[in-house]
Amino acid sequence: MSQITTQLDDSGAVDPNLPPDPSRRTWVASACAVGGVAGVATAVPFVASFAPSEKARAAGAPVEVEVASIAPGEMRTVEWRGKPVWIMHRTTAQLAGLKDNDPLLADPNSDRPGFTPEYAKNEYRSRKPELFVCVGICTHLGCSPTPAFATGPQPGLPADWEGGFFCPCHGSTFDLAGRVFSNKPAPDNLEVPPYTFSADGTHITIGVDENTKA
Amino acid sequence: MIKKLLGTIALSLTCAIAFAAEGGYKLEHAPNRINDMASLQNGAKLFVNYCLGCHSANSMRYNKLTEIGLTDDQIKKNLLFTSDKVGDLMHIAMTPEDAKKWFGAAPPDLSVIARAKSTTMGPSGVDYVYTFLRTFYRDTSKATGWNNLVFPSVGMPNALWQLQGERSLERTTIHSAAQADGSSQWERTVAKYDGQGYSEIKKEVLKDYDGSPVDKAILTPADPRLQATFDNNVADLSNFLGWMAEPMQLQRKEMGVWVLLFLALFLLVAWRLNATYWKHVK
Amino acid sequence: MAGEKTVDTTGLLGWIDKRFPLTSMVKEHMSEYYAPKNFNFWYFFGSLAMLVLVIQIVTGIFLVMNYKPDAKLAFESVEYIMREVPWGWLIRYMHSTGASMFFVVVYLHMLRGLFYGSYRKPRELVWIFGVAIFLSLMGEAFFGYLLPWGQMSYWGAQVIVNLFSAIPFIGPELAIWIRGDYVVSDATLNRFFAFHVIAIPLVLIGLVVAHIIALHEVGSNNPDGVEIKQGPKDRYGRPMDGIPFHPYYSVHDLVGVAGFLIVFAAIIFFGPEMGGYFLEYNNFIPADPLKTPPHIAPVWYFTPFYSMLRATTADFTWVLAGAAVLAAIVLFIKGNLKGVWRIAVPVILLLVAVLLRTIDAKFWGVVAMGGAVVILFFLPWLDHSPVKSIRYRPTWHKYLYAIFIVNFLVLGYLGTQAPNPTFNLMSQIGTVIYLAFFLVMPVWSRIGTFKQVPDRVTFHAH
Numbered sequence: 001m002s003q004i005t006t007q008l009d010d011s012g013a014v015d016p017n018l019p020p021d022p023s024r025r026t027w028v029a030s031a032c033a034v035g036g037v038a039g040v041a042t043a044v045p046f047v048a049s050f051a052p053s054e055k056a057r058a059a060g061a062p063v064e065v066e067v068a069s070i071a072p073g074e075m076r077t078v079e080w081r082g083k084p085v086w087i088m089h090r091t092t093a094q095l096a097g098l099k100d101n102d103p104l105l106a107d108p109n110s111d112r113p114g115f116t117p118e119y120a121k122n123e124y125r126s127r128k129p130e131l132f133v134c135v136g137i138c139t140h141l142g143c144s145p146t147p148a149f150a151t152g153p154q155p156g157l158p159a160d161w162e163g164g165f166f167c168p169c170h171g172s173t174f175d176l177a178g179r180v181f182s183n184k185p186a187p188d189n190l191e192v193p194p195y196t197f198s199a200d201g202t203h204i205t206i207g208v209d210e211n212t213k214a
Numbered sequence: 215m216i217k218k219l220l221g222t223i224a225l226s227l228t229c230a231i232a233f234a235a236e237g238g239y240k241l242e243h244a245p246n247r248i249n250d251m252a253s254l255q256n257g258a259k260l261f262v263n264y265c266l267g268c269h270s271a272n273s274m275r276y277n278k279l280t281e282i283g284l285t286d287d288q289i290k291k292n293l294l295f296t297s298d299k300v301g302d303l304m305h306i307a308m309t310p311e312d313a314k315k316w317f318g319a320a321p322p323d324l325s326v327i328a329r330a331k332s333t334t335m336g337p338s339g340v341d342y343v344y345t346f347l348r349t350f351y352r353d354t355s356k357a358t359g360w361n362n363l364v365f366p367s368v369g370m371p372n373a374l375w376q377l378q379g380e381r382s383l384e385r386t387t388i389h390s391a392a393q394a395d396g397s398s399q400w401e402r403t404v405a406k407y408d409g410q411g412y413s414e415i416k417k418e419v420l421k422d423y424d425g426s427p428v429d430k431a432i433l434t435p436a437d438p439r440l441q442a443t444f445d446n447n448v449a450d451l452s453n454f455l456g457w458m459a460e461p462m463q464l465q466r467k468e469m470g471v472w473v474l475l476f477l478a479l480f481l482l483v484a485w486r487l488n489a490t491y492w493k494h495v496k
Numbered sequence: 497m498a499g500e501k502t503v504d505t506t507g508l509l510g511w512i513d514k515r516f517p518l519t520s521m522v523k524e525h526m527s528e529y530y531a532p533k534n535f536n537f538w539y540f541f542g543s544l545a546m547l548v549l550v551i552q553i554v555t556g557i558f559l560v561m562n563y564k565p566d567a568k569l570a571f572e573s574v575e576y577i578m579r580e581v582p583w584g585w586l587i588r589y590m591h592s593t594g595a596s597m598f599f600v601v602v603y604l605h606m607l608r609g610l611f612y613g614s615y616r617k618p619r620e621l622v623w624i625f626g627v628a629i630f631l632s633l634m635g636e637a638f639f640g641y642l643l644p645w646g647q648m649s650y651w652g653a654q655v656i657v658n659l660f661s662a663i664p665f666i667g668p669e670l671a672i673w674i675r676g677d678y679v680v681s682d683a684t685l686n687r688f689f690a691f692h693v694i695a696i697p698l699v700l701i702g703l704v705v706a707h708i709i710a711l712h713e714v715g716s717n718n719p720d721g722v723e724i725k726q727g728p729k730d731r732y733g734r735p736m737d738g739i740p741f742h743p744y745y746s747v748h749d750l751v752g753v754a755g756f757l758i759v760f761a762a763i764i765f766f767g768p769e770m771g772g773y774f775l776e777y778n779n780f781i782p783a784d785p786l787k788t789p790p791h792i793a794p795v796w797y798f799t800p801f802y803s804m805l806r807a808t809t810a811d812f813t814w815v816l817a818g819a820a821v822l823a824a825i826v827l828f829i830k831g832n833l834k835g836v837w838r839i840a841v842p843v844i845l846l847l848v849a850v851l852l853r854t855i856d857a858k859f860w861g862v863v864a865m866g867g868a869v870v871i872l873f874f875l876p877w878l879d880h881s882p883v884k885s886i887r888y889r890p891t892w893h894k895y896l897y898a899i900f901i902v903n904f905l906v907l908g909y910l911g912t913q914a915p916n917p918t919f920n921l922m923s924q925i926g927t928v929i930y931l932a933f934f935l936v937m938p939v940w941s942r943i944g945t946f947k948q949v950p951d952r953v954t955f956h957a958h
């Protein structure tokens with residue numbers, strides 16, 4: 001039933017010998033531009049939907065902790081953004097011993113970026129000398145170090161140990177200002193989170209400081 | 215004196231609402247205040263003060279109220295009733311099991327009540343809430359002491375009774391009722407409920423009635439001015455519930471205008487692109 | 497090197513082409529696929545259906561990131577997406593609007609097939625894959641609708657699964673097996689989630705690929721029903737009435753996409769609920785196994801078939817039985833069935849007539865509803881018209897099609913309403929019209945004065 005009539009001069013619905021049409025280029029370019037904008041505009045909501053939701057942000061909200069009742073030498077742990085935060089009331093003896101560690105530390109002045117806010121760039125790494133606040137997560141691979149406040153030699157610790165923290169996973173050690181000892185797997189000092197004192201000094205709010213609101 | 219009387223009559227006439235021919239009370243249209251931030255804020259205040267005691271809004275976060283113009287501080291100081299963190303959800307202490315035991319039915323969560331109570335191609339849930347909250351009347355025959363024209367024998371007492379003030383109801387129904395001898399006759403029932411809920415019901419058989427069933431209710435407030443303020447507050451509260459059911463509705467419509475304008479441009483470009491190719495086709 | 501393939505392309509593309517038929521596939525299916533040049537408005541809906549499928553899959557993936565398929569958590573997780581996930585509300589509305597738009601587009605796409613005889617030889621398989629897609633789509637929508645776990649979700653699922661219990665003997669056990677429980681519950685939700693998110697989308701994608709391959713194998717139909725491959729060819733052997741799909745129909749379809757997106761966006765941003773038809777209000781109430789809402793209806797796109805289900809009452813089975821007996825008699829006397837079928841078919845019909853009165857009407861309602869969809873598979877063999885396209889059929893055929901369409905819409909409307917005696921009667925008449933359109937088609941499609949089908953397509957230069 002097929003009738004194939006090959007017509008030698010006619011060339012179908014579109015003449016292939018037509019000169020190139022410049023208006024095609026204009027409109028293809030415009031269509032690509034508008035289409036590109038449409039594509040980006042559509043992609044933005046989908047990509048943004050990955051960001052933490054209101055629920056995640058609420059769960060990460062600042063935590064207020066009462067600190068006036070922490071006795072000297074005592075450390076309290078609270079949770080902020082799913083991480084342990086240590087609040088320690090350091091004794092005068094412990095504060096005095098901090099300087100002695102300086103030559104043994106990788107970053108005694110907390111110069112390395114990302115772990116020490118401005119108000120903690122001092123020899124105590126805290127706003128007030130007695131109260132030390134830090135995130136209790138080793139800067140090596142994320143285990144939580146154990147407190148080792150007793151001074152003197154102990155298994156795994158040097159003879160002149162002034163007190164600090166010892167990470168059981170790979171042996172990193174930190175002093176009582178959270179500063180990491182040299183030649184240990186952990187590269188950085190323990191992170192000091194954003195925190196502020198209440199007006200009367202009895203509470204701190206972890207998660208809020210001059211730069212971070214909530 | 216005459217003014218007060220005329221005012222009462224005028225208001226009671228406006229409160230005289232006929233029931234729909236079949237199935238339920240005819241809902242009144244709530245004033246549209248969805249774009250009025252002050253109204254929504256008043257509604258939020260009424261909601262946390264009067265509703266959140268028994269009804270939860272488990273999908274609504276307190277700090278979402280910043281989208282109707284309140285600050286975190288304002289929310290914390292004035293509206294934080296069931297929690298201490300502004301980022302918390304509006305949970306309540308009462309569990310649904312306890313609620314069922316104490317009230318007979320658990321008060322529903324109100325997060326999306328304004329969408330749930332809409333009718334397909336009919337009045338919106340905001341209209342429903344607006345009418346529902348304004349048609350409570352005292353009725354001593356009910357366990358709660360309250361009854362409602364929109365939702366007869368509802369398990370909810372009138373939480374807004376202090377704002378509403380005293381009101382009486384006169385309800386006239388004409389319906390076909392079965393008689394003792396098995397036949398059915400048209401009967402008119404006039405039920406009067408006074409401000410304390412004591413009712414006086416009169417029935418009479420209409421021998422020559424030649425019409426259709428009637429159901430008319432007239433709510434007469436003791437203080438018409440209080441009634442007007444009350445209506446206004448309920449309008450705010452209903453609109454707030456409408457907002458809370460879909461908080462992003464305001465941005466959604468704004469965005470939509472831009473999207474449609476852009477798509478119109480896209481259509482134009484696509485159309486011209488198509489034309490440049492097809493003009494050579496024979 | 498010996499045995500290496502030669503290709504026309506060079507560079508990276510050439511490297512790929514020697515190992516994967518990329519350029520040849522693009523040529524075969526796009527730039528050298530010759531489609532008839534006279535496509536009209538009705539020909540937009542195929543590419544639009546593919547667009548909506550992509551939209552549903554992409555938005556679906558993002559919804560699954562935050563949705564919780566647990567009876568205790570599902571409802572709230574949807575509100576979580578609407579309020580707390582950045583742009584979650586937009587993704588949700590795109591998905592819910594997309595679901596309804598999928599059916600709008602697919603119904604119009606099928607209607608085009610009906611108008612122009614696109615299901616006729618040699619395109620029967622294209623049509624069969626298409627009806628299979630339609631059936632899968634109905635399943636996909638049904639399973640997806642349970643996921644928000646609202647009142648409509650719950651009770652709709654309960655009712656539809658109970659339909660299976662109407663099957664004689666095995667029904668009730670089958671229903672329990674489908675649900676995984678005695679009533680619709682968390683077990684049901686979890687398995688429907690698996691079907692909706694993975695099983696049926698894979699089936700759909702496979703069927704769509706098969707649908708397009710089958711189409712490309714024989715070439716597209718057109719509004720005139722003229723086979724362009726049997727017409728004159730140009731010097732290169734290409735059909736004179738054909739035009740390369742790319743770029744001509746790629747840019748043409750882009751216009752369709754733009755128009756569609758305007759409608760799509762208008763709904764999403766200004767009326768995502770569509771008065772309660774796209775997002776049903778009862779579904780904003782969390783599922784309550786102890787309380788059925790006073791007025792259940794399936795989502796709008798199922799309502800025509802739902803009407804047919806409800807119409808099949810005990811009384812109606814008399815009508816259907818009568819019709820079966822009548823058909824048996826007519827086929828025996830006037831039919832031109834060959835050999836054993838001359839006796840067998842009327843006997844089968846008489847048996848059906850008896851069964852219609854023996855087995856519960858509930859079962860026959862399910863059969864009517866299912867049959868209404870399944871009968872579409874047989875359309876290529878029911879249509880005995882000498883011409884393909886409606887353009888060349890007798891005018892009164894066009895009225896028949898119009899009646900069919902209006903009837904379908906009326907059945908749809910009736911399906912949304914609460915039952916009452918008048919509506920029930922209308923549904924029954926509507927069911928008869930729908931079924932008769934197809935079942936009597938072998939007869940009516942041959943009657944009348946047909947117009948002369950041209951050799952070449954009718955095309956007006958733009």
